[in-house]
Amino acid sequence: MRDRLRAVFCDHISIIRGKYLPHSKIADSETRFCRSTFGVHYDKDLLPSPGSMMMEGLPDMELRWRHDDIRDSWEKNTKIVIGDLYDDQGEPLPMCPRGALKRAVKAWEAKGLTPKVGIELEAFAFQRDEEGNLVPLNAPGGVVYGTGPCTEPVGFNDAIWEAADDLGFRLDMITAEYDAPQFEYTLTFDDAVKAVDDIVLFRLMAREIAFKHGVILTFMPKPIADLGGSGMHINISLSDETGGNAFSSGDRNTPENLNDLTRGCLAGLLHHHKGLAGLIAPTANSYQRLQPGSLAGFWKNWGGDHRNVTTRISGEGGAKSRLEHRMADASSNPYTATAAVLQAALLGFENGYALQPIETGDGFEVTDATESTATDLAGATADLKTDVGLADAIGRTLIDNHVFMKEMEVEKTKNLNDEALRDFYINYI
Numbered sequence: 001m002r003d004r005l006r007a008v009f010c011d012h013i014s015i016i017r018g019k020y021l022p023h024s025k026i027a028d029s030e031t032r033f034c035r036s037t038f039g040v041h042y043d044k045d046l047l048p049s050p051g052s053m054m055m056e057g058l059p060d061m062e063l064r065w066r067h068d069d070i071r072d073s074w075e076k077n078t079k080i081v082i083g084d085l086y087d088d089q090g091e092p093l094p095m096c097p098r099g100a101l102k103r104a105v106k107a108w109e110a111k112g113l114t115p116k117v118g119i120e121l122e123a124f125a126f127q128r129d130e131e132g133n134l135v136p137l138n139a140p141g142g143v144v145y146g147t148g149p150c151t152e153p154v155g156f157n158d159a160i161w162e163a164a165d166d167l168g169f170r171l172d173m174i175t176a177e178y179d180a181p182q183f184e185y186t187l188t189f190d191d192a193v194k195a196v197d198d199i200v201l202f203r204l205m206a207r208e209i210a211f212k213h214g215v216i217l218t219f220m221p222k223p224i225a226d227l228g229g230s231g232m233h234i235n236i237s238l239s240d241e242t243g244g245n246a247f248s249s250g251d252r253n254t255p256e257n258l259n260d261l262t263r264g265c266l267a268g269l270l271h272h273h274k275g276l277a278g279l280i281a282p283t284a285n286s287y288q289r290l291q292p293g294s295l296a297g298f299w300k301n302w303g304g305d306h307r308n309v310t311t312r313i314s315g316e317g318g319a320k321s322r323l324e325h326r327m328a329d330a331s332s333n334p335y336t337a338t339a340a341v342l343q344a345a346l347l348g349f350e351n352g353y354a355l356q357p358i359e360t361g362d363g364f365e366v367t368d369a370t371e372s373t374a375t376d377l378a379g380a381t382a383d384l385k386t387d388v389g390l391a392d393a394i395g396r397t398l399i400d401n402h403v404f405m406k407e408m409e410v411e412k413t414k415n416l417n418d419e420a421l422r423d424f425y426i427n428y429i
Contacts, residue, residue, distance in 0.1 A: 006080040007031050009063055010097060012038050012401060014333040015428050016204050035061040038095050038401055042428055047408055050400040051095045061093050062086045074163045074205050082197050094397035097335035104342040105192050113238040113246055115342055118189040119199045121330055122230035124223045125181040126216040142180025151176045156213035160206050169202050179227040196334050219330035220429045222288035225418040229289030229296055232330040234341050237322040247321035253313055255304045255358050266302050267355040268348015269311050273300040275387025276344055277373035278380035280328035280337040282406060284413040285421055287376045297327025299369035301359040308363025331429045343393040381406045
């Protein structure tokens with residue numbers, strides 16, 4: 001079989017949608033989908049969400065890509081490409097998450113700064129037992145920072161690593177996380193759009209390779225109620241016009257020597273803490289993870305090399321200077337989540353928000369912070385609706401669509417127990 005093309009996009013609820021196109025179409029640069037996909041929920045309910053035009057005839061939208069972005073994939077005789085979405089008039093689709101990230105990058109570039117991003121993904125591995133029930137992968141030797149077959153006896157992570165290496169994904173590491181069978185996957189820092197393209201395709205590849213090994217690899221925030229959660233930590237830095245790291249304050253960054261740019265970005269992330277949650281921790285399951293003392297970004301706080309604050313300053317300085325935002329999880333769209341973090345940071349820098357004092361508590365028993373995210377999706381969605389500045393920066397139609405879908409999600413999930421809630425999401429996240 002000659003190579004076919006898999007043309008894909010990551011939608012409003014972080015599902016990868018696409019088409020297989022024949023070899024003859026590889027020379028093309030666009031294909032069409034129904035715009036009302038942006039009204040489809042996890043349970044396949046089609047809803048009249050803002051911008052989806054469900055009640056206006058369900059018109060087309062167009063996916064466009066650059067030929068240079070077509071790459072080899074992990075499927076035999078298949079190329080894959082991610083593109084941008086446009087409406088039927090040829091204008092950028094306002095709900096397009098990749099477009100939102102490109103707008104955030106452009107806003108920073110207008111300041112003479114280029115966003116760099118590194119994303120850490122965490123996931124749990126499940127299998128089905130003889131009765132077809134989902135059960136955690138049996139990894140009796142699994143420990144935090146575990147490696148080898150006692151930690152991952154099936155070998156799907158070896159297959160993921162081999163494919164990633166063959167396809168040019170620049171892995172920083174794969175390791176076991178605190179709760180077996182939980183794993184972390186980290187890709188190397190890169191320009192923001194490329195970094196998120198890579199993480200979106202890597203996540204898809206990892207799930208599909210694991211599936212071929214009989215494993216359901218889920219990036220849900222809390223698939224096992226009595227174990228830890230899985231995050232999607234977003235690390236950001238900014239390059240100046242000389243290529244230097246604009247966050248750098250020397251060989252090591254400490255809370256005492258932060259420059260004005262870094263302090264402004266921190267202040268923006270704190271100022272928009274509540275609004276961010278509704279967008280980057282966007283499922284009912286997210287709020288089983290976002291809890292006090294959970295190392296998950298619950299409190300409105302910041303610190304140095306401190307994993308129990310929401311925004312952590314890496315102790316590394318120079319070229320490795322960065323801010324790590326720890327609230328997001330991979331039920332969010334990585335494009336939207338990264339755009340939101342970059343826009344919140346920019347608002348802080350532009351508006352001169354005051355930076356609150358550093359967190360001095362341990363985060364488990366003692367914390368200085370008095371404000372937090374909401375404790376459920378309904379509250380977080382309400383907080384996002386009231387954060388007008390953040391919503392306008394990201395894109396009003398995208399936010400209106402998101403809020404509508406999440407308000408419906410609150411209703412769909414409000415009576416589900418832990419297992420039913422897991423099953424609502426697990427096949428998609």
